[in-house]
Amino acid sequence: DMKVTQMPRYLIKRMGENVLLECGQDMSHETMYWYRQDPGLGLQLIYISYDVDSNSEGDIPKGYRVSRKKREHFSLILDSAKTNQTSVYFCASSLSTGFSYEQYFGPGTRLTVL
Amino acid sequence: GDSVTQTEGQVTVSESKSLIINCTYSATSIGYPNLFWYVRYPGEGLQLLLKVITAGQKGSSRGFEATYNKEATSFHLQKASVQESDSAVYYCALSGMGYKLTFGTGTSLLVDP
Numbered sequence: 001d002m003k004v005t006q007m008p009r010y011l012i013k014r015m016g017e018n019v020l021l022e023c024g025q026d027m028s029h030e031t032m033y034w035y036r037q038d039p040g041l042g043l044q045l046i047y048i049s050y051d052v053d054s055n056s057e058g059d060i061p062k063g064y065r066v067s068r069k070k071r072e073h074f075s076l077i078l079d080s081a082k083t084n085q086t087s088v089y090f091c092a093s094s095l096s097t098g099f100s101y102e103q104y105f106g107p108g109t110r111l112t113v114l
Numbered sequence: 115g116d117s118v119t120q121t122e123g124q125v126t127v128s129e130s131k132s133l134i135i136n137c138t139y140s141a142t143s144i145g146y147p148n149l150f151w152y153v154r155y156p157g158e159g160l161q162l163l164l165k166v167i168t169a170g171q172k173g174s175s176r177g178f179e180a181t182y183n184k185e186a187t188s189f190h191l192q193k194a195s196v197q198e199s200d201s202a203v204y205y206c207a208l209s210g211m212g213y214k215l216t217f218g219t220g221t222s223l224l225v226d227p
Contacts, residue, residue, distance in 0.1 A: 004159060042118065042205070042217030043160075058214075090159065103215060105152075105159035 002027050006091050006106035014114050019078035021109050023091030032074040033058075033092040033103065034066060043090060049074055081113045116141050116210045120218035127196050128226045135191040135221045137180075137206035147208040149182050149189045150215070154203045163191075163204070198225045 007022045023032065030051045035043040035058075045058030047066045055066050063085060067075045074093075078085055088110050092103040117140045127133050141147040148167045152160040164173035169184040180191045189206055206218040 006159075040123075040219055042207075042219050043215075045214060092160075102162045102165070105161065107157065107159045 002104060004091055004093055004104050004106035006089075006109050008109060009107065010110050012112045012114065013081050015083055016080050019081045019085075019111065019113075021076040021078075021089055021091075021111070023074045023076070023106055024072055025074075025091075025093040025104070026072065027093060027095075027104065028071060029093035029095050029104070030071070031094045031096060032068065033094075034064070034074070034076045035090045035092065036060070036087040037090060037108075038087050046076065046089075081111075083113050085111065086113045087111060116143050116147070116208060116214070116216040118206050118208055118216055118218035120206055120221050122221045123219070124222045124224065126224045126226060129198055130195050133191075133193045133196045133200075133223070135204055135206075135223070137189045137191065137218060139187050139189065139206070139208050139216075141187075141208055141210055143210035143214075146184070147210050149180070150207040150209070151178070151180055151189075151191050152205040152207060152217075154205065154220075156202070160205060196223075196225050198227050201225045 004025045032049045034046040037043045049055045049068045065077045088108045090108050091106040094101045094103045119138045150165045151163040153163045154160045164175040166173040166182040172181045178193045203220045203222045205220045207215050
């Protein structure tokens, strides 16, 4: 069963706390992504990972970092979270970065930073 | 840069009626982007509904269809007869050079039973 999982699904943190969002996939996809979605906006790409320890900034990387030590896991880290990082975060994976390859998405993590 | 516009934030349609969700795009990174419709059902992640990679072609899935119109830079999503189970959020997207998917803001479809 092809699946992308995200943990936790809901998270409330205080400003200045560290946040760890986890993503897993069981399809052995090389490429993984982190997006955020805010009301009235489309999904915005934060980071892309081409494989283990091969990460690249997306459109809005500021305030975030990522870690990929295993092909099936991709973490998004917020060091000292800010209130403007309140959002819904989506992880995705794809077989490659070719532009016709389908991206498979997780169910999202709703993060609230107070 | 590339952009995708969905003008309707929310659409309500009665069951068995027809549907059209508008999508227009601007692709500056590539002449012929690939075009996608993704759907997000409540509590789930986005899933690919259909894609078209050739201008002039039509894609279809689950009764939905969309035609890649390069002249009008449009990729409208249509369905002849919607069902209550079609209630979801629909996202139009394009892929330009390399890896990037550019998404529209999404259209929330509510089907009245």
